[in-house]
Amino acid sequence: MNISLDGVVKAFGGQRVLDSVNWQACFEHTLALVGPSGGGKSTLMRLLAGLDTPDEGRVLIDGLELPRDENALRAYRCGTGIVFQSFNLFPHLSALENIILPLVHVHGVERVRAREIASSHLERFRLEGQGHKQPALLSGGQRQRVAIARALAHNPKILLLDEPTSALDPEMTSEVLDLIGELRDAGQWIILVTHEMGFARHTADLVAFVDKGGILESAPASEFFASPVKVETRRFLEKILKY
Template sequence: MKLEITSLTKRFGGQTALADLHLASEAKVLCLIGPSGGGKSTLLRILGGLETPDSGKVIIDGEPLPATERGLLSYRRKNGFLFQQFNLFPHLTALENLTLPLEKAHGRTPADARAIAEASLARFGLAAHSHKLPAQLSGGQQQRVAMARAVAHQPRILFLDEPTSALDPEMTGEVLDLIRELAEEGQHIILSTHEMGFANAVADSIAFLAEGRIVETSEPAAFFGAPSSPEGERFLSRVMKY
């Protein structure tokens, strides 16, 4: 996955979320880390086609991000998304949460959608829960359903925005193990996380963001061993203190 970002800027009202951001990466798993409010979620949403920048360019594998809503819709359908909130349809069962987008967004027949959904739920240990509504599932189970939905159509890129922030420690480990398994299988992933040990173990490249800009990028061992910026040093000294 070759990613090229040039002079990317995004504002919300009078607030600048991303300020003249630049990045070049060929990582299979790119991890965005940094303090809250630093721009990680905004960058992920732009890369996923969910937000449009005010200026700048994003090129992925030689193709610029589409500029039209129709083009962005087609682009989004090729990718997968998993966010802090589970974003499941509360009135649909786990199985229906997968079959609906497979049919409506990806053009699968009802029979094909059901077969794909059942296989995806089984892969994430959810076969026995396919008939349950989200409210009948634990937080970890809900996030696994959301992950099964995100990868059921074999996405080109999987975008993950703090996917474990709403989970307790046991469920966090369970979901991180599943993400690591996907990475080891070759899934291209761009994610943000506060789980530094996970980022160090799974990412091919780390991009450290603060105040709407990418301060430094490096391999995990280099960043966690000796960050090259004062901002990176301060950040690690806080999050790794305990």
């Protein structure tokens, strides 16, 4: 999979969160974005997800430029699956209905078939018997697994995960990370923002360090953690791996 950023600028209220980013990356399955909070990871993620458009510059995925028009962008989003940190699910719908809704109303799947797909995804993620529950009755880890099931139910090309475990306790974190690891092994393309360095090292093919409005460094996972080049990267890793 190829990603290239071509002079990408994104500013909020005069602050350039992404400042003329030029970057080319090629990786097999999984890209992990790491870096300090406020460094621009999530902003970059939102651009890659087609939720925002850059103020300047272009984002290309596999050679195709992401459109700026909301309708065309929406069509692009239909080919992706996105999971945020928390509150992904619609609280008024059961787990099953959460998965069925986009299948029926976005992808035009027939309701009966959509229900089958939703059930099989819940089963695959070991959530059988939880489908009728509303999100409030599920644990945090179960909620994130349902969210991932929803993001994958229409077989998207890319799965984008924006800090999917940051709101979870350690036990639930490993429950969700296990699942993401399985997806990667099954060949799913994944881009993920994470603070779980151990997980990034094991699972990602490529790790990119995002800070100070740009991508300071990117390298294959083993190389990135073994011998970081930039001072900022080294400092960040020292700090985060201290305890």
